[in-house]
Amino acid sequence: DVGIRDYMTSHRTIQLPGLVNIAAFVPGLVSRDSNDLQEVTKASIAAGFSMIRVMPLGKDGSISDAKSLKIAQHNSKRGEYCDFNFSVTATSNNAHQISYVADEVGSLFIPFNHLSDNISKVAAVEAHFEAWPAHKPIITDARTTDLASILLLASLHNRRIHVTAVTTKADIKLIALGKEKGLKVTCDVSVYSLYLSQNDYPGCDFLPTLEDQAALWKYLDTIDVFSIGSLPYQLAHFLQKPTDVSVGIADTLPLLLTSVAEGKLTVEDITARLHDKPKEIFELHDQVGTSLEVEIDRSYKVPSTEFWSPFAGATLKGAVRRVTFQDQVVCLDGAMLSVVPRGNDMSTHGAMPALPVVS
Amino acid sequence: DVGIRDYMTSHRTIQLPGLVNIAAFVPGLVSRDSNDLQEVTKASIAAGFSMIRVMPLGKDGSISDAKSLKIAQHNSKRGEYCDFNFSVTATSNNAHQISYVADEVGSLFIPFNHLSDNISKVAAVEAHFEAWPAHKPIITDARTTDLASILLLASLHNRRIHVTAVTTKADIKLIALGKEKGLKVTCDVSVYSLYLSQNDYPGCDFLPTLEDQAALWKYLDTIDVFSIGSLPYQLAHFLQKPTDVSVGIADTLPLLLTSVAEGKLTVEDITARLHDKPKEIFELHDQVGTSLEVEIDRSYKVPSTEFWSPFAGATLKGAVRRVTFQDQVVCLDGAMLSVVPRGNDMSTHGAMPALPVVS
Ligand SMILES: [Zn+2]
Ligand SMILES: [Zn+2]
Ligand SMILES: [Zn+2]
Ligand SMILES: [Zn+2]
Ligand SMILES: [Zn+2]
Ligand SMILES: [Zn+2]
Ligand SMILES: [Zn+2]
Ligand SMILES: [Zn+2]
Numbered sequence: 169d170v171g172i173r174d175y176m177t178s179h180r181t182i183q184l185p186g187l188v189n190i191a192a193f194v195p196g197l198v199s200r201d202s203n204d205l206q207e208v209t210k211a212s213i214a215a216g217f218s219m220i221r222v223m224p225l226g227k228d229g230s231i232s233d234a235k236s237l238k239i240a241q242h243n244s245k246r247g248e249y250c251d252f253n254f255s256v257t258a259t260s261n262n263a264h265q266i267s268y269v270a271d272e273v274g275s276l277f278i279p280f281n282h283l284s285d286n287i288s289k290v291a292a293v294e295a296h297f298e299a300w301p302a303h304k305p306i307i308t309d310a311r312t313t314d315l316a317s318i319l320l321l322a323s324l325h326n327r328r329i330h331v332t333a334v335t336t337k338a339d340i341k342l343i344a345l346g347k348e349k350g351l352k353v354t355c356d357v358s359v360y361s362l363y364l365s366q367n368d369y370p371g372c373d374f375l376p377t378l379e380d381q382a383a384l385w386k387y388l389d390t391i392d393v394f395s396i397g398s399l400p401y402q403l404a405h406f407l408q409k410p411t412d413v414s415v416g417i418a419d420t421l422p423l424l425l426t427s428v429a430e431g432k433l434t435v436e437d438i439t440a441r442l443h444d445k446p447k448e449i450f451e452l453h454d455q456v457g458t459s460l461e462v463e464i465d466r467s468y469k470v471p472s473t474e475f476w477s478p479f480a481g482a483t484l485k486g487a488v489r490r491v492t493f494q495d496q497v498v499c500l501d502g503a504m505l506s507v508v509p510r511g512n513d514m515s516t517h518g519a520m521p522a523l524p525v526v527s
Numbered sequence: 528d529v530g531i532r533d534y535m536t537s538h539r540t541i542q543l544p545g546l547v548n549i550a551a552f553v554p555g556l557v558s559r560d561s562n563d564l565q566e567v568t569k570a571s572i573a574a575g576f577s578m579i580r581v582m583p584l585g586k587d588g589s590i591s592d593a594k595s596l597k598i599a600q601h602n603s604k605r606g607e608y609c610d611f612n613f614s615v616t617a618t619s620n621n622a623h624q625i626s627y628v629a630d631e632v633g634s635l636f637i638p639f640n641h642l643s644d645n646i647s648k649v650a651a652v653e654a655h656f657e658a659w660p661a662h663k664p665i666i667t668d669a670r671t672t673d674l675a676s677i678l679l680l681a682s683l684h685n686r687r688i689h690v691t692a693v694t695t696k697a698d699i700k701l702i703a704l705g706k707e708k709g710l711k712v713t714c715d716v717s718v719y720s721l722y723l724s725q726n727d728y729p730g731c732d733f734l735p736t737l738e739d740q741a742a743l744w745k746y747l748d749t750i751d752v753f754s755i756g757s758l759p760y761q762l763a764h765f766l767q768k769p770t771d772v773s774v775g776i777a778d779t780l781p782l783l784l785t786s787v788a789e790g791k792l793t794v795e796d797i798t799a800r801l802h803d804k805p806k807e808i809f810e811l812h813d814q815v816g817t818s819l820e821v822e823i824d825r826s827y828k829v830p831s832t833e834f835w836s837p838f839a840g841a842t843l844k845g846a847v848r849r850v851t852f853q854d855q856v857v858c859l860d861g862a863m864l865s866v867v868p869r870g871n872d873m874s875t876h877g878a879m880p881a882l883p884v885v886s
Pocket of ligand 1: 200201242
């Protein structure tokens, strides 16, 4: 058992590795002098995420060329509280251009459904498969026939592909089928999709239906990674709730730990999907001196704050007690300590496959 | 050289095998007591087609269950002038049901773009791949992402798939890529698409653009089969021209033979795509005592008749002189002889793969 007993309070505390959010949504990503990345990294580290992979799409634009990447990099100089990396987003005609910035980013994102950006032509996607360096990850949010389409291209090019924010039964089944047949496909599901459905918020068609949600749980073995993504932000926007850029981040681990308390998940299910697999799929460096202590038995009511959460008032089990980043305690009992931000841009690191050792 | 010289007229006459139209459009296919199939078989044999594979979609409905198949079979009892077979069309929810009629038809057609019928959900298509007998052909008219989607399913299920009426550069390139990577995909192009474009008929978006058309010719090696399909009918309808069900059939061979005279095709290119490959892909029986004589050198002007052809008035080279069906001459110099219709329903024949011979 990974847990230790704290006899003073009789609640179980366990140690976890620093978590990875593979799909962090930063609304002002490419807005000049936006503070959003700093706020997102602050909320992330406080919630146990010591590494975030920033989605290349913000509310007002995306990283789709060297210029927009420069803006995002400039904004990241304000001081970030956890490590991060950037990706670049594919458009219908930037395949050639962005191959030049490949070394400066962690992956290529091919959007089909995200806010303003999407690619609908097979030929445009094909151009990206041709131009993007073979060893670097490709991520997509494609659904239904678009998903099948990009899986075909990945198969024909013998490329790995990661599908983000899977929401429906049909898509998770297609991915399961692909895996069974040897496709190099991995996927993540947004944690909100595991706990909220269109039943809770009628008309919210970016949430799963109850049937979809049941399928996501049923196909848990097919889900490589749990993510946060833009779903919390989309939901807040849909419901016209007052919110900030950190929406959903703090909810993530408590929701999953509550499922552990209920016997629906194991701690290993969580660490596999928020640490091991993210590191493996996206070839991330392990973070030395970084860990968290979480309490997993005590029930508590999620407080209502000025920022909306769909779980305010709900009873959850599981809270982050202590976060250590680079051998320094940065967060204690939910309160951020006064520390100098030490997060690094890890975009350029670890994407090259290890060379085989000739013995 | 397959040709022989006719010294009386000094024009070259060659013998061809009976041709196959793998995608015959019969408007009244499932209309009670329609005469359309008889008319289409009559026009077909006169134009050199001794076998037609009837598309399961008519103007007013499709063969999508046992009942509509019965109507088509009943209509075929009027006497058909060439051999024919039926297929069945997939709908969103008939996968289980039509597996029962699989033995009575030549193939399954999965429509994405055809008139009223189409399937847009991966799950529905997947259900058909699961239910349809593994040895029987599947045809689709899917395009762009739908095409990629169905190719993925075919790949994952290790099934052969035939794509009919390819029209665009993107699609023919995707098929070429698939073939290169070992996908079991074959395709046909409607002959009208090789000779007519949106340049000739602006707004006709079911015709290729000039760029698409150039790509079709460039990727000739990727095209397994030339077809007639519903394109001539669609064009006549779009232009509101007076027409009948045989539209486009008589144009087919003269157009292709004219390209032979111009050095753009060989006679072997034609027989491969109108006889050899159709037989192979759709496992059709060879037709004994069936052949045609065509003249390939003399220029003539396509006459204007009461029925519209986009080629009326054009100068073509190549005409069908004599058609022999089941050892009987049925057509001479373009005139149908008074013969008893002897075409057979070949739907149930030849779909089983040959058993390996154990020696
Ligand atoms: Zn600045
Ligand atoms: Zn390629
Ligand atoms: Zn390293
Ligand atoms: Zn680690
Ligand atoms: Zn009758
Ligand atoms: Zn299947
Ligand atoms: Zn036989
Ligand atoms: Zn033959």
